[in-house]
Amino acid sequence: MSKELSRHDIRKMALQALFPLDFNKDLTKQDAIRHAIELEHHELVDEEQEHFVPKYLDQLVVGVCHYKEELDKVIQSHLKAGWKIQRLSKMDVTILRIALYEMIYVDNVPNRVALNEAIELAKTFSDDQSRKFVNGILSTVNQELSAEDKTEE
Template sequence: MAVTRHQIREYAFQTLFALNTNKQTNKENFYQALTDGKYGEDYPKYLDELVSGVVDHLDELDKIIEKYLRSGWSIDRIAKTDLIILQIALYEMLYVDDLPAKVSINEAIELAKKYSDDRSRKFVNGILSHALEELVK
C-alpha cells in the first residue's frame, strides 16, 4: 500500500517536532521509527523534501509567520506544534509546484485538529489565509 501525502505530512510533522526537541539526532532515525522500517532506507521522497525544505528555509518561513502575528506577539509565543504545522504548510505553498495552496492549508488544519486544539486550528487557518492572500498578489 502506497503512503499518502497526508501520511507523509504527518511523518514530517512528527520528525520536525522530534528534531526540534532533540537536536542531537538525525532525521533518518525518526523516519525509520515513524514508518516502522517499512521503507528500509528508501523513505518516501516527499517526506525528506518536506523535512529538509523546512529545515533549510526555517528563517524565511518564520519571518513570514511573524509578519502575520498580532502586535506584541513573537514567534516564541507560538506553541511548537502550531509553529511546525505552519512551517510545513508555508513550505508547501512556496516551494511545491504541483500542489494548490488551499490543499496545504486544509492539510495544516487537519494536523492542527489532530495535534492541537480548536483555537490552534483557527490560528493556523488565519496565518495561512493571510499568507495566501499575499502570495496570490
C-alpha cells in the same frame, strides 16, 4: 513495498519527524524520519532494517529544515503586535512551517491543499483554537501569495 502512502500520511510523518528536531539538536534528519515512519507505518521497515522513505517525506523534512529561518520570518510577520514566535505552541509552528514550505517552495501543491492539510493536522495534533489560528495565518499568506501572482502576470 506494497502500501502506497497518501500525501496526507506523508505530511503527518513529516510533522512527527520535524517536531522532535526542534528539541533534540543531536537528532539527525534521517533518524527523525525513521522514527516517524516507525510510529504508524512499521510495516515499511523490512527485516534488514532498511527503511522505505517516500521522496515527498524527505523533501518536506529537508526543505522545512533548510528554509526554517525564512518560514519563521513569514510566521513572525503575521503575528499580532507584541507576539513572538517563541510564544506559540511548537506543534502549531511545525504545522505552519510545513504548510508555508509547500505554499512557497513546492510548485505542484496548490496553496488551498497545503492550507487544508495544515488544518487537518491541527485538528489531529492540536486543539480547535490552534486550528483557527493556523487557518488565519495561512489564509492571510495565501491571499498575499495570490495577489503577488496576479501582479506578476
